[in-house]
Amino acid sequence: MAAQRINQIRYPVVDTSEIMETGTDENKVYVAVGKIMKESKSTLLWALHNSGGRQICILHVHQPAEKIPIMGTKFQIDQLEVHQVDAYHEKERQEMHQLLDKYKQTCQQTGVCAEVHYIEMDSVEKGIVEFILQHNVRRLVMGGAADKHYSKKMVQLRSKKAISVRLLAAPSCQIQFICKGNIIFTRPGRLDGTGVSISSPSLLQNANSDSGQSSLRSRSVSEGKDTISQLISPTQDYRRVMSDSRGSRISPTYSSELTPATRFSSGRAYDEWSGLSQRSPSTGSRLSTSSSEMVDDSGVIPYTINEAHLEYSSAPIFDGDLQNPSPPSVLPERGMNEELYDQLMHAMTEADNSKRDAFEESIKRRKAEKDAIEAKRRVRASENLYSEELRRRQEIVEALEKIKEEHESTKRELNGVSEELCMALEQKSVLESQIVDSNHTVQDLERKLFSAVGLLQNYKKERDELQVECDDALRLLEEMREKQVEEASCSSASQFYTEFSFSEVKEATRNFDPSLKIGEGGYGSIFRGFIRHTEVAIKMLHAQSLQGPTEFLQEVNVLSRLRHPNLVTLIGACPDAWIIIYEYLSGGSLEDRLSCKDNTPPLSWQIRIRVAAELCSVLIFLHSCGIVHGDLKPGNLLLDKNLVTKLSDFGICRVLSQNEFSSNNTSLCCRTDPKGTFVYMDPEFLSTGELTSKSDTYSFGVILLRLLTGKPALGLTKDVQRALNEENLKDILDPTAGDWPFVQAQQLALLAMNCCDVVRKNRPDLASEAWRVLEPMRVSCGLSSFGFGSERQCQIPHYFICPIFQEMMQDPVVAADGFTYEAEALRGWLDSGHNTSPMTNLELANSNLVPNHALRSAIQEWLQQP
Structure with a gap:
């Protein structure tokens, strides 16, 4: 057979550079969520479980409020101040971010790290459509209806927003509409283009490794109808017929074949290609103006389109539809002789029969391959069942071994317990004999204990009597010690104050004249009097006074030993009558x-x-x-x-x-x-x-x-x-x-x-x-209080006086209101939170304090005047 030279024809392919630039979200699934988390959570969970490993992106359209509630009434935003509107909108955004954080936490609980996107728009459907257009979104999941409207027969969208998005969204975006965790409608996405499709090369796959046979599936990409018409119309290949003295050769003006990516022998290539060319639309041909492919049960194997320059050493082979083998009318017109025409018809008939036989053979071969694949699948299933059964058998054997070991261990434990029981019985008999001996010993000890208890009671009675005598002795000793302390205190305190006799006190108060009484309380009475030519205050305690002898001596001791300008001065005391004499x-x-x-x-x-x-x-x-x-x-x-x-x-x-x-x-x-x-x-x-x-x-x-x-x-x-x-x-x-x-x-x-x-x-x-x-x-x-009570106080210039302290200033400063204050007073005024003038009650332009050196010099000169 003549050698064949095959060159691959590279058909025009869609330029995907633009698609790759704008298709950065191909592996992302966007999930549209709303303000009500209960409604949108089921949609988000459905997307998480059906994302197919793609990146989850949460999409939310934020609608700023057109009316703002104030004191129970809603106002239009154009009726309010700008800062009020901004504050309310900022509060809404904070609530929106909190809601998106909750959605994000839901994704994190399922182990998915989600992205969060939001857009502000006055309409939810417009926001979703705008976001799809801006970000070239390819996959979107959103709610199709409220959960309360869901039913198993639901196939239509109930939400106006969902309907608007389905109609207005970019065609390239695939949208899945969910209701109550179930998909109810899917709008597929597509790439827009006229007469253009995308094909990708693939490799041959072996269906049966033992036989070496391969099942093929071809996908061709073409542009226009001219090229395909050359593949399927045999009449155009007869336009040029040439002959010479050595024989006849039929050369097609242009022919193209669907050639697999791997090489076959010339005979087999002829059979395969004849079978493909013979296939008619009734046998499932998929050849069209845009693509053609052959499908079998083993998978999909694409083909590329090649341009072949073939030289034949034997009878010519024509590509085309042989169901209508009648030659065109141009051949008789060109003067072709009748014999050559008969040979041509005979060759075409033989080619038609060969192709039909090849087609039937290919059908049988594909059926055999399908049966082989099914047998192989059954073998693999049997192998899996065998492996599973073998694994279970191994587990049962291991479980039996484990039970056997546990049985042996239990048997050993039982033998050990039996030995311990025998030893315990022996010890029991020994202990019983010891108990009998112990009972005799206890009886002897009880008799001794009774006699000891009687003796102890006698000792306790004697101890109580001795304790009473000891307490009496200690009380007497304490009384004597207190008397000694009082005597010592009186003797030591008398060294620091003057003791007056009761007669002197009586004479100083004119026999305690009520008119000289200047005070009285629970402790006693206070009289004003003169003693030894000194005006004094005499405090006489009553017999039922709150101050007893100890308190009286304590006050005398404290005041007689301490001296301070702000302590009352003790003049003396009369210990016999509990009288204390102070300065008046x-x-x-x-x-x-x-x-x-x-x-x-x-x-x-x-x-x-x-x-x-x-x-x-x-x-x-x-x-x-x-x-x-x-x-x-x-x-x-x-x-x-x-x-x-x-x-x-x-x-x-x-x-x-x-x-x-x-x-x-x-x-x-x-x-x-x-x-x-x-x-x-x-x-x-x-x-x-x-x-x-x-x-x-x-x-x-x-x-x-x-x-x-x-x-x-x-x-x-x-x-x-x-x-x-x-x-x-x-x-x-x-x-x-x-x-x-x-x-x-x-x-x-x-x-x-x-x-x-x-x-x-x-x-x-x-x-x-x-x-x-x-x-x-x-x-x-x-x-x-400088010059208090003198005439100079009245002569102080009023501008020397601080308006806050109302006293002469030492460090005058000028504030932003133009008035002069004491620096300490004004700083205290400002530090207490005031930002207004103490004089005018108007807001201060700033808090700067400028020293008033001229006024300070004037105050110092005035103070230095005689």
């Missing part, structure tokens, strides 16, 4: 001045701050000496003629251990019965009976609140705390004290509330924290 203080008590008793003028805020500082100073001194007063209240704070504070009444004070006390150690305490005034007493002292220096701190805080407000102590802490929380402290300040500086009043209120903390450990330390606040105020009050 004409200013009365702080309680009297706060209540304006006998029409006394109220104390100014400067004096009240000074009283607080002096009280803090004397408490720091007492605590450093290990003394807790225990009964701080305004009634025990006396004022002299210069309104200097003096602390008195040390009857129930407690002295802590001197060798253990430290000013920094607040854990030292003295256990005693609660005494004092209830509203000023430490709550922890009332509950535990432990008196510490922090107990005085609590009472000090209540006194500070009374100095600020002038109100009674009962319930005062709650009122001040409420005023601080509502930022109306000025409404609760005592107006009779003058115009309180806001900054200083606020600092005092905060300090007082910290001192009144119910938890003892949270209260501030007086020396390190409270004094740091009160000392600058005391100095400031001293400056503000």
Whole structure:
């Protein structure tokens, strides 16, 4: 057979560069979800289980609200301010992100990491269509109807959004519509193009390795109808017929064949190709203007189209449809002789018969191949069943071996238990004999125990009698020791104060004239008198006084040994009559001045701050000496003629251990019965009976609140705390004290509330924290009272006075409103949260403070004037 030369014809193929550039989402499945997670969750779960390993992308269309609810009414967005609309839309976006996070968590729970995309649009269907167009989405899953509309027979879309997306979405996008976790409709995607299809090469597949036969499936790609017509119309191959002296040769003007990618022998190639050419539409030919393919049961094997230049050494072979072998009418016209025409017809008839035989043979061959494949499949199934049966048999054998081992182990355990039972029976007999011996021993011991119990009772009775005698002796010893201590205290204390006789005291009070009585309480009475040409206050305790001999001696000992400018001075005492003699203080008590008793003028805020500082100073001194007063209240704070504070009444004070006390150690305490005034007493002292220096701190805080407000102590802490929380402290300040500086009043209120903390450990330390606040105020009050009572106070220029503190400025600064203030006052005003002018109540342009050097120089020159 003549040699054949075959060249592959490369037909035009669709240019996929554009598809590859825009088809980046080919391996992604987009799932459209809505605001109601219950409706969209089933759609998302369906996509997760049917994604085929593709990337899941969550798609949500956010619709900004057109109406915004305010106070129960919805307003159009064009009726509201821009910032209100932006704030509401931002809130909606935050809720949208939270919803998308929940969808993403649902994917993570199934082990899938999903991407999240969203687009803002006034219409959901428009948003989905726009997103598909922008991102060239190829696969989309979305809801087709509400879950309540689902039925097993549902095949149509019920959702208007789904219908719109199906009609308007890009044709290249495949859309699957889901309802209640079931797919109800699929809109397939396609690549748009005119007369263009895409083919890809493939390899031959062997259907039977033993026979070496191969089943083929070919797919050809063509463009236009001219090329295909050359393959199927045999009449066009007869247009040119040439002859010579050596014989006749028929050369087709153009021929093309469907050639497999592998080589066959010339004879077999002829049979195969003849069978393919002979196939008619009735036998399942798939040749069309766009593609042709041959299908068998073994799979799909594409073919390429080749252009063949074939030379034949024998009778010519014509490609074409041989069902109509009549030659065209042009041959007789060209003068072909009758003999040549008969030979041609004979050859065509033989070719037709050969092709028909080849076609029938190919059908038989494909049937045999199909049977071989089915047999091979059955063999493989039998092999799988055999393997499975073999595996089960092996498992049964292993299980039997395991049961056998367990049986042997149980048998060994049974033998061991039997041996142990025999040993236990032997031990039982031994123990029974020991029990009999033990019973005899117990009986002997019981008799001995009864006799020992009687002897023990006698010893116990004698011990009780001796204990009573010992207790009597110890009590007598304690009484004698107390008497010695009292005598020693009296003798030692008498060295630090003067002892007066009862007759001197009686003469000084004109026999305790009621007109000289200046005070009276549960402890006794206080008289005003003159003793040894000195005006004194005489405190005489009653027989039923709250202060007993111990408290009387303690107060005398404390006051006789301590000296401080703010402690009342002890003049002397009369131990026989329980009388204590103090210096006379004409200013009365702080309680009297706060209540304006006998029409006394109220104390100014400067004096009240000074009283607080002096009280803090004397408490720091007492605590450093290990003394807790225990009964701080305004009634025990006396004022002299210069309104200097003096602390008195040390009857129930407690002295802590001197060798253990430290000013920094607040854990030292003295256990005693609660005494004092209830509203000023430490709550922890009332509950535990432990008196510490922090107990005085609590009472000090209540006194500070009374100095600020002038109100009674009962319930005062709650009122001040409420005023601080509502930022109306000025409404609760005592107006009779003058115009309180806001900054200083606020600092005092905060300090007082910290001192009144119910938890003892949270209260501030007086020396390190409270004094740091009160000392600058005391100095400031001293400056503000400069020239107090003199004519010069009235001559201070008004522009030297701070509008906030109402006192002469030391560091004047100019604010943004153009007014001059004390720097400390204005900083306190700004730090308290104000951004308006203290003078005009208008908002300040800025918080910059410019020093007023000229005014400061003028103040200094004025102060230096004689």
